[in-house]
Amino acid sequence: MPDRRLRIAVADDAVLLREGLVGVLERFGHTVVASVGDPDSLLAAVHADELDIVLTDVRMPPTFTDEGMRAALALRRTWPGLPVLVLSQYVEQSSAADLLDTGGGVGIGYLLKDRVGDVAQFVDAVVRVADGGTAIDPEVVRTLVSQTNQPIHRLTGREREVLALMAEGRSNAAIGTTLVVTDAAVAKHIASILTKLDLPPATEGHRRVLAVLAYLRDSEPA
Amino acid sequence: MLGLYLALLPGRDIPPTLDPVFPSSPRHDALSAITRGPLKLLASGWPWRSLSYLALSAVSGAAVLTIPLLLIFKLDVPDVVVVALAAVLMVIFMRLIGLPFELWRLRLVDAELATRIQIRRRLAPRQLSYVVASMLALWWIDLGVLVFSLGVPLFMLSAPLQPTAPTWLAIWLCPFGALLLLVSAYPMTAWVGARAAMARAILFPQDRVLGEVVRSRARLVDAFEAERRRIERDLHDGAQQRLVTLTMKLGLARLDLPPGSALATDLRDAHDLATGALAELRELIRGIHPKVLTDRGLAAAVQDVAGHSEVPVKVDLRLGGRLSATIETAVYYAVSEALTNVVKHSGATQCSVRGEVRGGSLVVEVSDDGVGGADISRGSGLQGLADRLAVVDGTLVVSSPVGGPTTLRVGIPCQTDDSG
Incomplete structure (x- = not known):
């Protein structure tokens, strides 16, 4: 059981999936305060309650296009500090960029819906975003990295893996676990990456993640 | 080296063979009598x-x-x-x-x-x-x-x-x-x-006849597109949601089993299979109809497709708003096809997609630094692309001398919709 019990609002019009999500979150000791099926109910729930994080699907009524994304952006504009995790059937850069541009990119998550299958990692991402961190889908990071200009080619293969995980918003410990290396090795890789990409070495935690994301977003292929 | 223009297929000059206005009945008129x-x-x-x-x-x-x-x-x-x-x-x-x-x-x-x-x-x-x-x-x-x-x-x-x-x-x-x-x-x-x-x-007058043919073709393409959208929605609402829920349930079940047990191993395999199926389904849905195109427009969709390309692609699209759905779809498939060709045939190390709306028409150019020699008659890809563009009155010009570089230019008369 985690030390933090989050108060969560979940919005998804697919009942089966929404109930599954609620089950997963409650299994990890969190409280789902509101479980709704459309953006208006979500906005009402946010107004009514003190929440730690909002989870929302993108495709919702009435038009079943990107209502959830619009709702997420609206929420962030009204409450810049409110952590929002957007789940989507597909992920792409411009939506990620729009989300990261709200509230200074703090407390933002943008993940493929598929990721909820890996329940532990998913709940970890929820907690991370609720704590003001970021969780950007590996798909988005992969396209960002593949489109980045020359300096990134100076990185070793392992360093690029670490960079991708950093951009997703993972902590040093999580990166170490994923790549099966020690924390010290991760720290060494990160220092090397920051030097090679000319990023300020002192930045720590979420700020460092945002710096990496900003670097990737600003870069283009030569 | 001079660019070799392999294909110049303006929408207005459709070859007569493509326009069987009344294809089934032989002409019965006084002059043939x-x-x-x-x-x-x-x-x-x-x-x-x-x-x-x-x-x-x-x-x-x-x-x-x-x-x-x-x-x-x-x-x-x-x-x-x-x-x-x-x-x-x-x-x-x-x-x-x-x-x-x-x-x-x-x-x-x-x-x-x-x-x-x-x-x-x-x-x-x-x-x-x-x-x-x-x-x-x-x-x-x-x-x-x-x-x-x-x-x-x-x-x-x-x-x-x-x-x-x-x-x-x-x-x-x-x-x-x-x-x-x-x-x-x-x-x-x-x-x-x-x-x-x-x-x-x-x-x-003849232009009206051709106009009617083009319009009926456009309706056909629209109908196909609507059908693809329906299939995409059905897959999303049905199979995809259930598979996500399934992987979630399997993921939860795995938590309760001691790692290393036979059941845990089976469950892990089942979980991996379901996750794999979900990834495949997602790719399939993306191929049927790219949702990002409907939601975010042409620039985002092209950016997305460029991001999936194995050859680095620089995207610079200045569209100034949303275009009509038919035009966005036509250009999206044109660029996708072009980028696929770049990866498959060109041997290029770099590629760019540039485009802008200028003087009432959209011009999009896909260029690479590959070996050139693209031939519109060799593969059906470029021809199909030209056909698709013809219904939006578009043109396709391919310049691909042997030795490269290859440039593919799409031009379509259009108006942007700033409100969308």
């Missing part, structure tokens, strides 16, 4: 139809002419009033009786045109102008053709009955007249065929 022998021609019925057509022309023309003549003789009013009154009455007559009569008469000589007139109930000003031309000017010529084609041979045939003609001349003229009567079927049918062609040209 006159290529046959005299007996076959007479048996085909065209001379008789032509004869009826010309005779009816004389009737309708004479009827129209009667109006001013009657007014002049019967009314005792100033000339200006007569002229004005005659003009008004003639127009009313032609609109109410002349037009239906003229179109009905056209059926005698062009059945196909007649069906199309039936389909298009709405009357255009050009139809009225055709009737005016026919009843005021063309009927004289109809009458002339009728008189000369039939009058001369009939005059010769009647030589034996004419008291002033010498017997030897009558004996010669009579069979000659019969022969000429047979031959007169040709000029009559030919003139009526020309009349039908004229009617066709005035009533249904």
